[in-house]
Amino acid sequence: MSVGYAKAINTLLHEQLLTDEPFVLFGQNVSAGSCLSGLTRGLKTARGLEMFNTPNCENAMVGFGFGLMMRGINSAFVVKQHDFLLLTLDHMVNTYNMIKLGTAKASFTIVCIVVDSGYEGPQSRLNNLADFCSLADIDTYSISSQQEAEAIVPLLKEPGFRIIALSQRLFRQDMRELSGATELPDKLFRYAQTESNDLSIVSFNFALPQALALQAQAGEQGISAEVFSVTNALPKNFSDIISAAKQSKRVVILDDSRSVNKSSDRLHLALLKALPDCHVLCYQKQPSIEAIVPNLDLFTVDHTAILHKLFA
Amino acid sequence: MIIEKDVIRELIRTRMVMLAVNSKVRQRAFKIPLHLGLGHEAIAVAVTAIKEQQDCLVLSHRNMHYNVANQPDPQKIVQEYLLETSGAGQGQYGSMNLIQPEEGLVYTSSILGNNLCVAAGIAKGNAVLEAGSDTAKSATFVVTGDGAMEEGAFYEALLMAKTAKVPMIVIVENNGWSMYTQIHERRFPIDLEKLGSSLSVPVLQLKGDDVINYTEQLQALRAKAIEEQSPVIVEVLIHTLGDYWTEESPGNPSRIINYHHGLAPKIEQTDDPEVAGSPQDPVSVALQRIDRSEFEQDIQEIRASLQPILADSNH
Numbered sequence: 001m002s003v004g005y006a007k008a009i010n011t012l013l014h015e016q017l018l019t020d021e022p023f024v025l026f027g028q029n030v031s032a033g034s035c036l037s038g039l040t041r042g043l044k045t046a047r048g049l050e051m052f053n054t055p056n057c058e059n060a061m062v063g064f065g066f067g068l069m070m071r072g073i074n075s076a077f078v079v080k081q082h083d084f085l086l087l088t089l090d091h092m093v094n095t096y097n098m099i100k101l102g103t104a105k106a107s108f109t110i111v112c113i114v115v116d117s118g119y120e121g122p123q124s125r126l127n128n129l130a131d132f133c134s135l136a137d138i139d140t141y142s143i144s145s146q147q148e149a150e151a152i153v154p155l156l157k158e159p160g161f162r163i164i165a166l167s168q169r170l171f172r173q174d175m176r177e178l179s180g181a182t183e184l185p186d187k188l189f190r191y192a193q194t195e196s197n198d199l200s201i202v203s204f205n206f207a208l209p210q211a212l213a214l215q216a217q218a219g220e221q222g223i224s225a226e227v228f229s230v231t232n233a234l235p236k237n238f239s240d241i242i243s244a245a246k247q248s249k250r251v252v253i254l255d256d257s258r259s260v261n262k263s264s265d266r267l268h269l270a271l272l273k274a275l276p277d278c279h280v281l282c283y284q285k286q287p288s289i290e291a292i293v294p295n296l297d298l299f300t301v302d303h304t305a306i307l308h309k310l311f312a
Numbered sequence: 313m314i315i316e317k318d319v320i321r322e323l324i325r326t327r328m329v330m331l332a333v334n335s336k337v338r339q340r341a342f343k344i345p346l347h348l349g350l351g352h353e354a355i356a357v358a359v360t361a362i363k364e365q366q367d368c369l370v371l372s373h374r375n376m377h378y379n380v381a382n383q384p385d386p387q388k389i390v391q392e393y394l395l396e397t398s399g400a401g402q403g404q405y406g407s408m409n410l411i412q413p414e415e416g417l418v419y420t421s422s423i424l425g426n427n428l429c430v431a432a433g434i435a436k437g438n439a440v441l442e443a444g445s446d447t448a449k450s451a452t453f454v455v456t457g458d459g460a461m462e463e464g465a466f467y468e469a470l471l472m473a474k475t476a477k478v479p480m481i482v483i484v485e486n487n488g489w490s491m492y493t494q495i496h497e498r499r500f501p502i503d504l505e506k507l508g509s510s511l512s513v514p515v516l517q518l519k520g521d522d523v524i525n526y527t528e529q530l531q532a533l534r535a536k537a538i539e540e541q542s543p544v545i546v547e548v549l550i551h552t553l554g555d556y557w558t559e560e561s562p563g564n565p566s567r568i569i570n571y572h573h574g575l576a577p578k579i580e581q582t583d584d585p586e587v588a589g590s591p592q593d594p595v596s597v598a599l600q601r602i603d604r605s606e607f608e609q610d611i612q613e614i615r616a617s618l619q620p621i622l623a624d625s626n627h
Contacts (some may be wrong), residue, residue, distance in 0.1 A: 022440050055475055060429040060468035064476075067433020070418060073440050090465075094423050098411075101404055130457070198494060 006038040009166065009173035010046065012153040013039075015193055017046040019073055021157075024068055026061065027078035036113065037171050040078055063089035065108040066095045069161070070103040072279065079150045082114045082165070082178045083126040093290045095137045097163060100184055109156050114142075116206060116256070117168040118297035122211045127285075129205060129233040130259035138163055140186055140233035144208035146177040148189055148231050166234070167206040176212070191215075192226035199225040199310065202241055205233070205257035210301050214252065217303040223311060235263055238270045245271055245278050248267045253282040256299035260276045260287075279310060314527050319361050320598045321610050323523050326353045326377055327585045328611070329597050332618045333376065333393070335582045337575045341391050344406040346417050347573045349377030350486060351553035354594035355518070356381045358526035359453055359483065362534060363416060366450040366601075370431040370437065372460060373408040373422040374485070390621050398624040404481060419449040425465030428454055428482065432469050432543075439541075440453035449538045451479045459490025462499060470543055474511050479537035480544075481530075487550040489570040520547040521594035524601060551592040553578045582622060583615050 003011070017023055025043065026030070027036075035041040044051040050196050061077050062085075068075040075196055078085045079085065085092070126132075134139040139162040141152045155162055182190045191212070199218055203211035213225045218225040228241050245251045251271060255264035268282050283301050291297070330348050337346060349356065358378035363369060371378055371508070376389075383389055383400055392399025393407055401410050408422035418434060421427040427586065431454035438450045460466065463485055473480045488494050495501065508515035516533055518526050528545070537544045554576035560566040571577060579587055585595050 023438070024440065052476070055468075055471050057468035057472050059465055060432065060472040063426065063429025063465070064433035064436065064472055065470070067419070067430040067435070068437045069433075069439075070430070071434055071437025071441060072435040088323065090423050090426055091429065094426060098409065098419065098421070 002051060002174040004038070005166075005173055005175045009143065009149055009153065010039055010041060010043070012149055013156070013201055014046060016045060016154055016156050017049045019046070020048045023049050023075065023076065024072055024073060025049060025064065026054050026075070028054055028056060028063075028080065030078050036080060039166070041109075045261075051273065053266065058084045058087045062110065063095060066091060066099060066104075066109070066161075069099065069104045069106045069108040073128055074107045074157060074212075076109045076111055078111045080113050080115075080157070080207060081124055082129070082132070083124055085110065085112060085132070086126070089135065091278070093140060096136050096138065097230060099161060104161070104251040105159070107157055107159050112163055113166050113168050114206065114275050115168045116297065117172070120295045120297070121294040122292045123273070127205070127257050128259045129163075130263045131141045131261050133163065133233045133262055137234060140165060141176060141231045142204055142206055142233065144176065145181070145189070146175050147181040147183065148229065148301045149175070151183050151187060152231065161168070170206065176208070178212075186235055186237070188232045188235070188240060189227060189229040189231065190240070194224050194228060196247050197224045197225055197226040197244070198248055198250065200241065200244045200251045201225055202227065202228045202230060202251060202264070202267060203256035204230045204251045204253070207254040207256040210254050210256070210299055214236065214254070214301065214303045215305060217312040218307060219305060221311075223307065230267075232262065233263065238267050241267065242274050249278050249280060250312070251280045252306055253280065254299075254301060255284045258287065281306060281309060314322045314361055314524075314531070316524055317602060317606065319357060319523055319555045320526055320602055321607060322360070322381060322596060323353050323357045323598050324585045324607060324611060325359055325614050326381045327587075328583070328614045328618060329380045330376060331388065331579070331582055331585070332386065332621050333390065334576050334579055335622060343352070344393060344395065345573050346393060346407045347374040347376060348576055349374055350579065351551050351593065352377045352487070353381070354523040354526050354597075355483060355485065355520045355548045355550070356431040358530050358568050361527050363453065364448065364450065365416070366438070366448055367416055368418045368434050368450065369416050370415060370427045370434060370454040371411075371420040372424070372427055372455050372457065374457070375410060375420055375455070376407065378455065379410050379412060379417065382412060382417055385622060386618060388432065392502065424454070424460035424461030425469070428456060428469035429465055431480055432476065432478060435473060435480045439478055441519065444487045447478070451481055451534050452538050453481045453483060455485060456485060457490070458486040458488060458495060461502065461504075462490070469512055470511055473543040474513060477489050477541045478540055478543065479535060481537050482543060482545045484545060485550050486546045486547055487552045489552065491572050492570065504545060504547050512571055513545055514541050515545045515547065517547045517549065521550075521592065521593055521597045523598050553587045553593060583618075585611060
């Protein structure tokens with residue numbers, strides 16, 4: 001039975017927080033109205049959980065979370081828009097630096113909804129996780145499938161600081177439960193039906209739907225394709241992807257983020273260095289003035305053209 | 313119980329340690345930036361005197377007076393400034409971020425306003441730990457300044473602390489300066505009483521540099537913050553010692569200079585605790601309560617304890 005993206009994550013949050021261990025969850029409207037489109041609905045019934053709605057003080061709220069962390073209390077700040085986290089950069093960088101010197105005892109997680117659903121215009125559309133997190137090398141994970149959610153949501157209780165990013169575009173869809181899923185180190189996921197493949201597709205940020213569509217179309221043409229979903233905004237090594245590319249000799253990189261400093265560029269460079277004979281195509285969102293005005297803001301790739309370039 | 317003589321002795325010690333540091337700054341012993349708190353000792357010693365073991369203290373970049381007041385061994389402070397592993401922060405924090413968690417100094421920030429938000433979270437964390445238990449309730453003290461309270465974070469942190477219902481005591485050290493501009497040179501006056509009242513946050517003003525008076529008032533305010541589970545604001549009017557007037561020259565009128573960081577150039581003494589000898593010097597104010605002759609032996613002993621620091625010519 002299919003479950004909506006938000007509901008699936010809500011269920012996992014509930015499971016994680018159904019404990020007697022103290023946990024503080026806070027943010028605007030976390031227990032009011034739609035509860036962030038259902039994301040935090042019903043959580044306040046979990047034992048041990050203190051949940052409260054906050055004023056619009058994002059800067060203070062991130063500092064607050066780090067303060068809780070310093071006293072050994074696990075917490076999460078749930079925030080509607082990635083854009084609002086821009087107001088918190090002082091704490092993301094400077095306070096986090098103090099945490100790194102060893103003053104923290106617990107976990108602090110920011111659960112952030114990236115507003116990538118389109119028609120927002122020049123603001124309220126920030127989708128730059130790699131740029132953002134690179135300022136302080138913050139562990140940041142995007143969730144696009146049930147398997148990814150099951151691996152990433154439990155990080156809520158792990159000591160340390162991280163951001164878990166969700167896609168507002170995916171809120172309107174059912175949560176994808178994918179067959180042939182394997183979790184690899186660094187929260188890298190592989191989705192494939194066969195061990196060796198003719199094509200390796202690598203998705204970054206929230207480009208998994210586009211990657212899966214390309215995989216499906218390849219399959220219709222008798223081309224076996226594996227999909228790697230890079231959920232970590234700042235992956236540290238690409239060895240698993242490079243090993244796969246050694247076999248397939250054809251790689252398509254898809255990245256729907258607007259970061260200028262893209263992790264997909266680092267993979268592209270790594271592939272060029274390690275496998276100079278590998279055919280690599282890279283598709284990314286390009287900045288433009290036209291992209292800033294209200295528009296669908298959908299990351300589109302021409303599957304037919306891609307497959308023709310690689311296999312014609 | 314607060315013993316006047318003990319508190320004044322600590323005031324004198326804190327002053328003398330900072331004078332020793334100033335002399336080392338004059339010798340160019342340190343690579344890191346330092347912010348002296350000469351003239352700020354009364355509030356630091358008062359907070360230290362009334363702080364309970366379960367309380368937390370959160371500091372800003374000008375924290376030397378608090379770190380010294382909370383560290384009986386001045387060598388550890390100086391070694392930290394020299395970035396030695398034997399220092400109070402193992403050489404990892406320098407001056408602007410120095411913490412001493414075992415003394416309750418749990419966080420220090422050099423970014424204006426940053427520490428207020430973190431302090432609200434620390435206060436909440438303590439409240440969660442204390443909930444449902446018989447342990448004594450804590451308060452979280454956070455130090456800021458008349459410059460830092462201009463940051464949006466000041467308002468946000470107060471609102472957050474009030475919303476979260478936590479006992480956070482905000483100490484605004486108001487010396488009138490933010491780096492090299494005085495209040496009237498850089499902004500419209502802020503009525504803290506009204507700002508506090510807009511959030512039902514009590515505001516107390518302390519002035520006169522009387523460490524004993526500050527101790528008594530802070531003790532009462534701490535109890536109030538805990539009883540009401542609310543932030544409170546204490547504005548302390550301070551005169552940073554060592555500012556001076558420049559010489560007038562053609563086209564350049566005489567101007568008062570606040571040295572802000574580094575050397576207090578006009579303060580040259582190293583072993584006498586009284587600097588200004590006026591009501592603006594908290595040591596002089598304290599010695600009006602109990603005559604200096606009662607402390608001459610303490611002064612000698614402190615002087616002797618600082619000799620290794622002053623005599624170290626390698627640094």
